[in-house]
Amino acid sequence: MELEQEMVYPKFTKDMKKTHTILIPSMLPIHFKLIEGVIKSEGFKAEIMQNQGPEVVEEGLKYVHNDACYPALLVIGQFIDNLNHRDDTHNVVLLITQSGGGCRASNYIHLLRKALIKAGYEYIPVISFNISNLEKDSAFQLTRGLILKLAAALVYGEQMMYLYNKVRSYEKNKGDAMKVVEKWQQILIKQLERGKGVLYWAQKKNLKAIADDFDKIEIIPTAKPKVGVVGEIYIKYASLGNNDLENLLIDEGAEVYVPGLFGYVLYCLYNILYDDVYYGGVSKKAKRLCKLVIWYVDKLEGIIIKSIKRTKYTPMQKFKHTKDLSEGILDHGVKMGEGWLLTAEMMELIETGYKNIVCAQPFGCLPNHICGKGVIRKIKAQFPEANISPIDYDPSATRVNQENRIKLMLSIARENLDENIKL
Ligand code: SF4
CATH class of the missing domain: 3.40.50 (Rossmann fold)
Incomplete structure (x- = not known):
């Protein structure tokens, strides 16, 4: 042959x-x-x-x-x-x-x-x-130095994305929140170039200063529909994939929360441990390393949350709490695509007051149709107030169609609007 x-x-x-x-x-x-x-x-x-x-x-x-x-x-x-x-x-x-x-x-x-x-x-x-x-x-090659700097970039990115979305929904002068992001991107890039801002204590100091800058931005607190975005990782985050979903929601008068990348990183790490429980075969060394990284990422999540607690804005929840929320709906053994993470994030959103949810689904993605669209009925049976709208993104789906479905979800959100202002 x-x-x-x-x-x-x-x-x-x-x-x-x-x-x-x-x-x-x-x-x-x-x-x-x-x-x-x-x-x-x-x-x-x-x-x-x-x-x-x-x-x-x-x-x-x-x-x-x-x-x-x-x-x-x-x-x-x-x-x-x-x-x-x-x-x-x-x-x-x-x-x-x-x-x-x-x-x-x-x-x-x-x-x-x-x-x-x-x-x-x-x-x-x-x-x-x-x-x-x-x-x-x-x-x-992913050298130790590069990994540490990338991890620090991820920490700053997580905090700034969260605060940016919070503040820009209420800012008095449009563009103020972006100015803070751009200012800190410049400062942090310079620090990282010199190998600074990488250690735990340096990150803690920077996170505090960033949070204080966001907190100083003048806002007009108003009761707004709170909308969370979940979905396949690329479609959830990339404006190219979701037709600029975040800006559309903000322009329609909503406050937006998009769960960060840390969740996905921790989801991948926990899957190694769950694999061992279900199938065995993960070496002791790999498990030890995995637990160590989870511990460290959890600590980094802790300093992000602590920095946000300095501000008037409510911080996100820790992932070690979020990960268990999918239990009873989707098993931790379901891990193709975004697997149980998608369900857990929807549950987190409902728990934290983001009862209006866009579940962004790409065409051709079987795993996320099961773990996203497939669990909505079960979630709604537990939380009838959940207002979840699965939106399909594909080359032929028209933008108008997607926007109409999102606007329908927002009109239900406005009907159920809680007049108490919680930033
Ligand atoms: S099929 Fe897999 S790779 Fe493709 S969008 Fe879905 S989760 Fe991502």
Whole structure:
């Protein structure tokens, strides 16, 4: 039998570090600006892609089979569209995440490489960003220094995203909350470049100062419908994927809460421990390391919450409480896609007063249709006051259709509005 010849893909080598720009898909604007700064501080050139619009979807549809899930189509479409608009495509390298889990996110990299060949960009190297030891032979490695800086960027991103959404819903002068975000992005990038702001105590000090700056912003406290957003990770956060959902909700007069990325990180870590309970086979060393990281992330969550308690705004809940909320509805063994996290976050939202929920579902995403849309009836049976609207996002779903469904959810929210103001 003839053996199939293995494809050899271009690699990102050490000498490309100074000449090639790493292109990164956009997702969480506040976090990713800091992450871009961190990557640059390690001597790389980096750029978060900002191209949006129908061309991105068109390119995605051209090069990705249309039964692939929508986030894959958008991420790959954004890369190709970006390349199409560059003068020189010989000095770029593409960075894509590989979750390492059982879902399709682990395999986007292969779809991307196939798309690059089809589009005539087969010479462009692709970097896999993962913590599962996949695709190891690249000059972009997760060193200890880089991991610590990325973790710090994540902490600051979590706190600023939370406070930004809280404050901008009530700010007296439109744009004040964004000014604080931009001010601190500049300060933090400079600190991280010099290796500062990374240690626990330094983070604590920065978080306090950031929280105080947000607290000083003048607001007009008003009773507003509180809306939470859950869903598949990309569609939940990326404005490209959800047609600028957060801004739409704010413009419609709602206060928005989008649970942060820490939840997803902790969900992945807890899954390692649950896997051991269900199937065994996780080594003692892996379990110890996993528990240690969970402990540390929990401590970081603690300082974020403590910093927010200094302000007039109510902080988020700790994940160690949230994770148990899905019990009785969806088992912790359900972990494809966002799995039990999606259910747990909906429960957290209801518990914290965000009874109006948008559950953002991408086309072609079976796991999240089960763990999101599939559990709504059961949640509503327990909490009849929950006003949950599953919204589908796909290349053919019209924006008007999505907006009409969101507006219908908001009209129910306004009817049930609690006049007591709780910031
Ligand atoms: S969770 Fe859904 S959208 Fe994400 S990779 Fe899996 S199938 Fe695709």
